[in-house]
Amino acid sequence: MDPATRLLDRLFPPKCIFCRKVSDINEYGSCSRCSAALPRSGHFSIPAAPSCSAACAPYHYAGAVRSALLRFKFSRRKGYARFFARAMADSVRSDIKGRIDCITWVPLSRARLRKRGYDQARCLAEELSKELNIPCAPLLEKIKDVRPQSSLSRKERLTNLSGVFRAISPFQAKDASVLLVDDIITTGSTVAAASGVLKKAGVRVIFAVSAARD
Ligand SMILES: [Zn+2]
Incomplete structure (x- = not known):
């Protein structure tokens, strides 16, 4: 030391x-x-997101994991990203079969980013990029804020998110295999909206990873 x-x-x-x-x-x-x-998870499927080939998370969103993620997200514990990313890297290595060309994340809107000061999914993606030695790039932007998904019905969640994400141009990941990072995956509707946009922009394969799943 x-x-x-x-x-x-x-x-x-x-x-x-x-x-x-x-x-x-x-x-x-x-x-x-x-x-x-700790409540451990592994690979899982997201029926709501058919564009996403496989998904995994090291933990379930419960107990001590939930409180740690809330601190990470809302109490400026940015340093937690490194620790969560290590666990996420283990999950990706054991649960995602297939080559990954590029890592990206589900972004916050500009307004939310200004308020919070950092984008927690981006922090995770950048740490994960170091762990896995795979390049990380911004591919999406969030162009409008919507009502919290948790306050909506299943059907409302899907329409609530339409037009929320846009592919950043010039698009850097045509025909690539992309790993999409988010902090928590709940119903999968956010992953569905983001991967739909990535697919349309020309991404060939999409995998998803989060620190925890609901
Ligand atoms: Zn402890």
Whole structure:
């Protein structure tokens, strides 16, 4: 350990990202106690998103994972991205069969980004890109904000998201195989809308990964 890291460790001893106790944490940011109890997931299908060939997530959106993701998203715990991305990389390696040319993410709108200061899905995508050694590029933009998906019925969710995403031109991923990153996948309607736009722009294969699934 270099002196700077040692000093930082003394000033800010590492805390488990799940229980927030000072502890010896593993490469996923977790203490051994939490590690044994985390709700693990794996690969799953998204019936709502036929353009997406396969999806995976290391965790279920529950308990300590849910609270950690809420802190990551709303309480400026940007540093959690690295830890979640490591777990996501493991999922991708074991659950996604097929080559991936490029990583991209489900973006926030400009207004939301200004308010929050960072795009959590982008942070995950960039860390995942380092883990997997696959380039990461912005391919989509969110051009309007919509009512929260959780307040809507299944049918409303799909129409609510139409016209929300646009492919960034010039489009860099024609005929490519793309891994789409989001922080949480719930019904899959966001992934469906985003992958529909990617498909139309010429992406050949789309896989999806999130830190957690509902
Ligand atoms: Zn813990």
